[in-house]
Amino acid sequence: MSRLSSNPALRLWSRSLPFQVVVTTLAAAIVILAATGWFLMEQSSRGIMAGKTQASVAEASAVVSNMQRDLSTTDLRTTSASERITRLAREATNRGLAGNQYFVVVETPIQKIGTGGLAPESIPDSIRESVGSGDGLWSTPTLIRFTDSRPDEPGLVVAATLQAPGQAPYPIFFLFSTSQEKATLAVVQQATLATGVFLLAGLTLTVYLIALQVLRPVRAARLAAEQLASGHLEDRMAVVGTEDLAGLARSMNHMAEELDKKITQLQNLSLVQQRFVSDVSHELRTPLTTIRMAAEVLHSHRDEFDAVSRRSTELLSAELDRFEGLLTDLLEISRFDAGAAQLALDYVDLTVLAGEEMAAQQRLAERTHTQLTLDSGGNCVAEVDGRRIRRVLRNLITNAIEHGEGRPITVYVRGDENAVAVAVRDHGVGFTAEEGSQVFNRFWRADPSRGRHVGGTGLGLSISLEDARLHGGRLDAWGSPGAGAQFRLTVPRKAAEELQGSPWPSVPPDAKVVLHA
Amino acid sequence: MSEAPRSAPPRILVVDDDEALAEMLHLVLGSEGFDAKLCHTGDAALEAFREYRPDLVLLDLMLPGRDGVDVCRDIRAESGVSIVMLTAKSDTIDVVDGLSAGADDYVAKPFKTQELIARIKTRLRRHITPEPDVDNLRIGDLVIRVNEHTVRRGENEIILTPLEFDLLLALARRPRQAFTREVLLEEVWGYRHASDTRLVNVHVQRLRSKIEKDPEKPEIIVTVRGVGYRAGEPRTPV
Numbered sequence: 001m002s003r004l005s006s007n008p009a010l011r012l013w014s015r016s017l018p019f020q021v022v023v024t025t026l027a028a029a030i031v032i033l034a035a036t037g038w039f040l041m042e043q044s045s046r047g048i049m050a051g052k053t054q055a056s057v058a059e060a061s062a063v064v065s066n067m068q069r070d071l072s073t074t075d076l077r078t079t080s081a082s083e084r085i086t087r088l089a090r091e092a093t094n095r096g097l098a099g100n101q102y103f104v105v106v107e108t109p110i111q112k113i114g115t116g117g118l119a120p121e122s123i124p125d126s127i128r129e130s131v132g133s134g135d136g137l138w139s140t141p142t143l144i145r146f147t148d149s150r151p152d153e154p155g156l157v158v159a160a161t162l163q164a165p166g167q168a169p170y171p172i173f174f175l176f177s178t179s180q181e182k183a184t185l186a187v188v189q190q191a192t193l194a195t196g197v198f199l200l201a202g203l204t205l206t207v208y209l210i211a212l213q214v215l216r217p218v219r220a221a222r223l224a225a226e227q228l229a230s231g232h233l234e235d236r237m238a239v240v241g242t243e244d245l246a247g248l249a250r251s252m253n254h255m256a257e258e259l260d261k262k263i264t265q266l267q268n269l270s271l272v273q274q275r276f277v278s279d280v281s282h283e284l285r286t287p288l289t290t291i292r293m294a295a296e297v298l299h300s301h302r303d304e305f306d307a308v309s310r311r312s313t314e315l316l317s318a319e320l321d322r323f324e325g326l327l328t329d330l331l332e333i334s335r336f337d338a339g340a341a342q343l344a345l346d347y348v349d350l351t352v353l354a355g356e357e358m359a360a361q362q363r364l365a366e367r368t369h370t371q372l373t374l375d376s377g378g379n380c381v382a383e384v385d386g387r388r389i390r391r392v393l394r395n396l397i398t399n400a401i402e403h404g405e406g407r408p409i410t411v412y413v414r415g416d417e418n419a420v421a422v423a424v425r426d427h428g429v430g431f432t433a434e435e436g437s438q439v440f441n442r443f444w445r446a447d448p449s450r451g452r453h454v455g456g457t458g459l460g461l462s463i464s465l466e467d468a469r470l471h472g473g474r475l476d477a478w479g480s481p482g483a484g485a486q487f488r489l490t491v492p493r494k495a496a497e498e499l500q501g502s503p504w505p506s507v508p509p510d511a512k513v514v515l516h517a
Numbered sequence: 518m519s520e521a522p523r524s525a526p527p528r529i530l531v532v533d534d535d536e537a538l539a540e541m542l543h544l545v546l547g548s549e550g551f552d553a554k555l556c557h558t559g560d561a562a563l564e565a566f567r568e569y570r571p572d573l574v575l576l577d578l579m580l581p582g583r584d585g586v587d588v589c590r591d592i593r594a595e596s597g598v599s600i601v602m603l604t605a606k607s608d609t610i611d612v613v614d615g616l617s618a619g620a621d622d623y624v625a626k627p628f629k630t631q632e633l634i635a636r637i638k639t640r641l642r643r644h645i646t647p648e649p650d651v652d653n654l655r656i657g658d659l660v661i662r663v664n665e666h667t668v669r670r671g672e673n674e675i676i677l678t679p680l681e682f683d684l685l686l687a688l689a690r691r692p693r694q695a696f697t698r699e700v701l702l703e704e705v706w707g708y709r710h711a712s713d714t715r716l717v718n719v720h721v722q723r724l725r726s727k728i729e730k731d732p733e734k735p736e737i738i739v740t741v742r743g744v745g746y747r748a749g750e751p752r753t754p755v
Contacts, residue, residue: 292630
């Protein structure tokens with residue numbers, strides 16, 4: 001992955017579908033165009049050269065047969081063969097030069113007669129050998145060189161033999177210039193190349209546009225999916241284009257509708273739940289109020305009752321408290337579950353809150369001979385819901401008193417730049433790490449056989465955890481059997497800010513001392 | 518507003534649709550030395566109020582027919598009588614609705630009898646006992662005549678409920694001092710270790726809407742960030 005991303009082209013390849021399509025098309029097009037171009041050039045060059053060769057051979061053949069006829073009818077008594085040949089060669093040369101058609105070279109054992117200025121290597125050795133081997137006409141391409149300053153020209157050599165009576169055959173060579181044909185071929189080649197380049201550019205652009213056209217609905221689908229993911233369930237794609245694309249849009253829209261329906265259903269359920277909680281609240285609380293007031297009337301007159309009625313009245317009052325606490329906690333939990341809990345934010349000094357809650361639990365602490373100490377440092381003002389934070393602290397403090405075995409309890413309050421933490425440290429029975437993961441579970445109890453002074457509902461820590469989360473904060477539990485426990489509440493200094501860390505360690509600093517001692 | 522003679526027991530109108538609870542309240546209030554009258558529907562509440570002229574109304578928030586918030590608004594429209602809501606829903610929005618409609622205080626069900634009686638007594642005492650010490654106080658461009666129980670801006674008297682008057686007085690008595698909401702709760706509502714600052718917030722808003730020229734930019738009751746509220750500087754009315 002890292003290697004991939006180090007190369008920008010590869011990264012583009014792996015990320016951009018249009019890029020992939022364009023590159024693939026381009027590669028295929030280059031191969032096909034190169035093959036076609038080569039074939040085209042080959043065919044035209046072959047055709048043109050074959051035509052030239054044919055014409056040249058026909059021309060040469062005509063000249064040769066003329067010369068041959070002339071030579072055969074020469075009366076060797078009046079003229080020597082070589083003279084005759086020389087004259088014929090001159091004539092042929094002049095004719096060739098007149099039409100700017102060809103050069104002629106006749107090789108006699110004595111001399112070479114022909115067009116002036118021709119370099120002898122213009123006639124390849126291979127054709128010399130061929131011409132010596134028999135009758136007929138031969139042709140081969142060559143490069144016509146000159147002994148003077150004229151530039152080299154591509155050309156064609158046609159070779160034949162002249163048969164003079166009583167003499168060895170004279171080879172005669174016709175050199176036809178093919179410059180014109182080569183020039184034509186060059187033009188064809190240029191045209192082919194230019195066509196190829198235009199084709200490639202056009203093809204690239206077209207393919208790119210097509211890729212975009214195909215991708216547009218895919219992109220629209222992606223955007224629609226992102227909209228859905230971010231909760232805009234009412235967004236729909238436009239159903240347009242070909243069957244496939246319209247189908248994609250239809251499927252996406254169908255999915256969105258189904259999601260929307262499901263979520264609306266769940267929301268309705270949640271609303272029903274909230275409504276139910278609210279109704280239960282009212283319906284249960286009103287009779288409970290009446291019962292409670294009646295119980296209080298009875299309770300205030302309990303001295304006038306006999307022993308059984310008196311104790312019954314006391315039990316009634318005590319259990320009503322418990323019942324009410326349970327009802328309150330249950331409703332609170334239901335509110336969290338329904339997502340109906342709201343924060344009433346205010347700037348609050350958590351040191352002050354902790355101090356007040358400790359003072360409020362002083363009576364309970366005295367009953368178990370527990371010493372409560374407040375240890376505070378730094379600026380501890382945070383934007384919180386004071387009622388909820390009080391409830392959390394009350395819970396943690398009463399919990400610590402209940403499980404603290406009468407040993408001292410310290411409440412640490414610390415603030416740093418981003419967060420404020422309150423940690424309640426006791427030195428009581430503590431708990432194992434396994435139990436520590438369960439303390440926030442609803443109705444969970446460490447040791448069911450243990451007696452309880454405080455009469456908690458078993459929901460206290462669950463509610464505290466929800467309260468902490470509602471603030472965007474956290475609640476951590478640390479415990480060690482025999483070494484006590486620490487519950488640490490951390491809330492961001494400003495509501496809705498993300499929590500980075502905590503100003504107080506999750507494991508109490510004095511814990512190690514206890515473990516080593 | 519006419520008040521019952523001092524010697525007669527304070528009158529309390531109980532508006533609650535739950536007959537058992539209403540009867541229980543009647544019993545308890547009677548044994549505490551109050552004169553109580555019951556009303557079971559919201560529709561009849563205003564009529565009962567006009568007829569009975571109570572010193573305090575105990576008002577259930579959820580009533581069949583005209584609900585508690587509406588009844589509260591109706592009564593507030595014609596009287597500054599103390600209104601204490603009884604509510605089964607202590608959720609923010611319900612309580613705030615009731616307080617915004619003009620209720621002075623609220624008691625969440627299920628309440629303890631002593632708690633309710635304490636709330637009632639606080640409200641009645643504030644209502645009956647005039648502040649004895651200083652007579653004329655200035656806050657912002659307002660003049661408070663403590664004995665007269667009046668607030669004036671220049672020549673114009675501003676009508677406040679007794680609770681709003683107490684709240685303004687508490688701030689005006691110690692100008693330049695910032696009050697936390699908790700201190701105000703104790704001074705004005707008689708709460709100790711109270712945590713519900715919504716009472717203060719809602720009533721400050723109501724009070725501002727009556728006394729501030731621009732409640733959006735308060736000059737008489739100023740918010741002190743991170744603390745609470747304080748009185749604005751005394752100024753001569755413009």
